[in-house]
Amino acid sequence: MDLxxxxxxxxxxxxxxxxxxxxxxxxxxxxxxxxxxxxxFSNFAHGDxxxxxxxxxxxxxxxxQGLGVSLGPLPTALLAIPxxxxxxxxxxxxxxxxxxxxxxxxxxxxxxxxxxxxxxxFVYNGLTRLVIGPDSRTFGDGARYLMNARQxxxxxxxxxPLVIRSTQAITVVTAVVVVAALFWFLNRTxxxxxxxxxxxxxxxxxxxxxxxERVVRVTxxxxxxxxxxxxxxxxxxxxxMPFTYFQLLLPIFAAAIVGGLGSPLGAIAGxxxxxxxxxxxxxxxxKVLTYLLPEPLEPDGLVQLxxxxxxxxVSFMILVVVLLFRPTGLFRGKSV
Amino acid sequence: xxxxxRTFAMFALVAVLIVGTGMVQSWNSALLILNMxxxxxxxxxxxxxxxxxxxxxxxxxxxxxxxGGLSVVLVSMPPVGEAWxxxxxxxxxxxxxxxxxxxxxxxxxxxxxxxxxxxxxxxILIVGFILYRMVLSPAVDAVESVNSASTGYLGGLxxxxxxxxxxxxxxxxxxxxxxxxxxxxxxxxxLAIATLGIAEIVIxxxxxxxxxxRGVKNVIGLPRPVPYEVDLQRDADFVxxxxxxxxxxxxxxxxxxxxxxxxxxxxxxxxxxxxxQLALNSPWGRMMRAIRDNETAARAxxxxxxxxxxxxxxxxxxxxxxxxxxxxxxDGQLTPSSYQPLxxxxxxWVMVIVGGSGNNYGAVIGGFLIWFLWVQVEPMGQALMGFVxxxxxxxxxxxxxxxxxxxxxxxxxxxxxxxxxRFSPRGLLPER
Numbered sequence: 070m071d072l073x074x075x076x077x078x079x080x081x082x083x084x085x086x087x088x089x090x091x092x093x094x095x096x097x098x099x100x101x102x103x104x105x106x107x108x109x110f111s112n113f114a115h116g117d118x119x120x121x122x123x124x125x126x127x128x129x130x131x132x133x134q135g136l137g138v139s140l141g142p143l144p145t146a147l148l149a150i151p152x153x154x155x156x157x158x159x160x161x162x163x164x165x166x167x168x169x170x171x172x173x174x175x176x177x178x179x180x181x182x183x184x185x186x187x188x189x190x191f192v193y194n195g196l197t198r199l200v201i202g203p204d205s206r207t208f209g210d211g212a213r214y215l216m217n218a219r220q221x222x223x224x225x226x227x228x229x230p231l232v233i234r235s236t237q238a239i240t241v242v243t244a245v246v247v248v249a250a251l252f253w254f255l256n257r258t259x260x261x262x263x264x265x266x267x268x269x270x271x272x273x274x275x276x277x278x279x280x281x282e283r284v285v286r287v288t289x290x291x292x293x294x295x296x297x298x299x300x301x302x303x304x305x306x307x308x309x310m311p312f313t314y315f316q317l318l319l320p321i322f323a324a325a326i327v328g329g330l331g332s333p334l335g336a337i338a339g340x341x342x343x344x345x346x347x348x349x350x351x352x353x354x355x356k357v358l359t360y361l362l363p364e365p366l367e368p369d370g371l372v373q374l375x376x377x378x379x380x381x382x383v384s385f386m387i388l389v390v391v392l393l394f395r396p397t398g399l400f401r402g403k404s405v
Numbered sequence: 406x407x408x409x410x411r412t413f414a415m416f417a418l419v420a421v422l423i424v425g426t427g428m429v430q431s432w433n434s435a436l437l438i439l440n441m442x443x444x445x446x447x448x449x450x451x452x453x454x455x456x457x458x459x460x461x462x463x464x465x466x467x468x469x470x471x472x473g474g475l476s477v478v479l480v481s482m483p484p485v486g487e488a489w490x491x492x493x494x495x496x497x498x499x500x501x502x503x504x505x506x507x508x509x510x511x512x513x514x515x516x517x518x519x520x521x522x523x524x525x526x527x528x529i530l531i532v533g534f535i536l537y538r539m540v541l542s543p544a545v546d547a548v549e550s551v552n553s554a555s556t557g558y559l560g561g562l563x564x565x566x567x568x569x570x571x572x573x574x575x576x577x578x579x580x581x582x583x584x585x586x587x588x589x590x591x592x593x594x595x596l597a598i599a600t601l602g603i604a605e606i607v608i609x610x611x612x613x614x615x616x617x618x619r620g621v622k623n624v625i626g627l628p629r630p631v632p633y634e635v636d637l638q639r640d641a642d643f644v645x646x647x648x649x650x651x652x653x654x655x656x657x658x659x660x661x662x663x664x665x666x667x668x669x670x671x672x673x674x675x676x677x678x679x680x681x682q683l684a685l686n687s688p689w690g691r692m693m694r695a696i697r698d699n700e701t702a703a704r705a706x707x708x709x710x711x712x713x714x715x716x717x718x719x720x721x722x723x724x725x726x727x728x729x730x731x732x733x734x735x736d737g738q739l740t741p742s743s744y745q746p747l748x749x750x751x752x753x754w755v756m757v758i759v760g761g762s763g764n765n766y767g768a769v770i771g772g773f774l775i776w777f778l779w780v781q782v783e784p785m786g787q788a789l790m791g792f793v794x795x796x797x798x799x800x801x802x803x804x805x806x807x808x809x810x811x812x813x814x815x816x817x818x819x820x821x822x823x824x825x826x827r828f829s830p831r832g833l834l835p836e837r
Contacts (some may be wrong), residue, residue: 111597179594183593184754188822189748190751190819191822192823194819195818198815322598326598368544382605382606389588392588396595
């Protein structure tokens with residue numbers, strides 16, 4: 070029995086990847102939940118919005134790399150994020166102006182807006198593939214590891230190494246900063262308060278003189294920030310591929326619904342619930358159990374509950390359980 | 406134009422497009438478009454049943470289509486005796502055990518007192534899962550190691566392939582019953598997410614469970630309901646008759662085979678269309694539309710809304726499953742990695758919306774037109790891009806522009822969908 074090594078192995082393969090993935094999902098789910106709270110529909114184009122913002126950031130990153138600009142140990146992509154956000158915001162505002170505003174004025178039922186967002190999804194997907202192609206792209210540079218296996222062994226003398234990739238650390242730090250800024254904005258500024266008022270009760274908000282078009286514009290700007298940052302972080306941590314971003318839609322929606330659609334706090338909690346279950350259930354627990362259990366009890370197999378490809382099944386099962394037993398989500402979101 | 410004339414004009418347009426393809430490009434590609442158009446039309450009739458009749462938002466079409474594809478393998482491939490001997494019964498036992506523990510959990514949830522039923526259900530599920538894996542895993546390993554390069558799976562029942570079409574419908578109906586039981590009655594977007602998820606799970610199962618249908622190693626050489634080209638070319642009688650038509654044996658045989666599929670598919674489409682049309686105009690269809698238009702009022706009139714929703718959800722999914730089986734039969738192989746939600750779920754939705762939701766003829770027209778567009782956008786885009794870039798000097802930009810033409814499809818589909826939703830939200834053939 071070796072608790073310390075077991076804990077290190079657990080952090081290495083479950084805790085740290087799940088925290089990083091949870092941060093990425095939480096940022097994505099925040100975008101979905103904001104659109105749901107303010108515009109009142111489930112935006113199927115969110116995954117492709119992330120892909121588009123990330124694509125702009127990647128192109129700028131390549132440009133900067135070509136010019137010889139670098140951030141030293143940090144990835145150059147961080148410098149490119151503002152450009153990505155700007156590109157994404159332009160696209161979203163243009164889409165709102167050309168597509169969504171028409172339906173908002175008509176006050177159509179939400180499901181029509183969902184179908185409209187399907188059309189938008191096709192267009193974004195096509196745009197991204199047209200510009201950057203469907204293949205996977207890597208754009209990370211800078212230091213690869215915050216702490217590599219050798220450093221950790223020398224530091225602690227444990228046999229099990231703890232590896233922290235710099236992208237994981239950057240993900241967590243960025244996500245904390247972004248979420249703190251978002252909550253400050255929503256709770257402290259006048260615009261943020263008007264957004265929450267609009268989300269809580271549209272008619273009352275209109276009566277008190279809140280300009281709905283302004284609220285919608287600010288929402289799309291926030292969504293552009295969240296989607297691009299989430300997308301760039303995911304791309305740095307794993308890899309950028311348009312189809313993968315489209316597939317992220319499922320865990321992101323699962324996170325938003327599990328937390329309670331329309332509740333920002335719920336989106337974050339949901340993101341971590343989904344990430345930890347996905348990683349935990351698809352991880353082969355043999356290593357950790359070998360440290361924990363006495364020798365005769367050591368497992369023969371991998372002790373992997375489900376193959377990695379079933380990670381969507383995990384988000385789905387959690388989603389179904391939550392929907393069956395607590396349809397408004399953990400944090401009591403809207404259920405209109 | 407009144408409704409009938411418009412419907413007629415649309416069908417004429419489709420005929421002109423397909424015949425035009427035959428004259429301009431080749432009759433082989435025209436028949437290819439026709440065959441996949443027929444399959445697409447059946448799929449979009451299925452989605453139209455759910456969305457157009459009942460307002461159910463199902464974005465898991467891909468899953469049902471893939472289940473139909475699986476049924477072709479399970480029904481028509483010859484059984485692999487060695488694999489069955491290695492662990493076939495044990496796999497069946499494992500699956501039965503899994504199903505039994507889920508059923509036991511559901512029973513406990515319903516019957517047991519509230520205080521401890523949560524714990525009891527969790528315990529049953531955990532123990533059930535462990536037992537299930539203990540029974541299943543060794544058998545799966547045994548089956549997959551049987552001559553894994555060419556089989557490594559249990560095989561099918563060795564029955565005629567046409568039988569797979571209704572079986573595909575049944576398989577999809579079973580899946581739809583499970584989803585419907587859990588997700589219907591929730592809000593529309595929740596149903597959408599749930600169906601999106603189930604479709605991904607079906608594909609994940611097909612990719613990973615090699616004992617079932619060889620996973621990503623694909624099952625090729627599925628039996629066909631029509632003769633093989635090579636056999637026709639060897640048949641002197643056939644070659645002579647082809648000669649009378651002024652065709653060489655190769656072209657004649659490919660055309661003959663494709664036409665054979667076309668006739669089979671057209672027969673299925675005709676049956677489904679007639680049934681859907683009868684359903685639409687029956688009291689049942691009127692009730693469905695009443696529920697769609699005002700659920701509360703329908704409920705107040707004593708209609709069982711959830712029950713009817715479940716019914717129509719199962720029916721529509723079964724039609725999609727059957728179409729999936731037809732498509733896999735046409736392909737002659739099952740390749741799980743080729744199932745993409747944009748192609749098999751959202752494209753079908755574009756067909757239904759563009760054709761006109763709630764109108765069966767509209768769904769059929771949408772299926773044909775959108776499939777035609779999907780196929781023809783690429784050559785058209787290629788020609789357009791070739792024209793645009795003809796002034797450019799050869800270089801990376803030109804190569805990139807020419808290479809990216811294939812992604813114009815998605816863009817075009819999105820634009821078509823948005824334009825129709827904006828300017829003609831009821832589709833080309835509106836509901837009457």
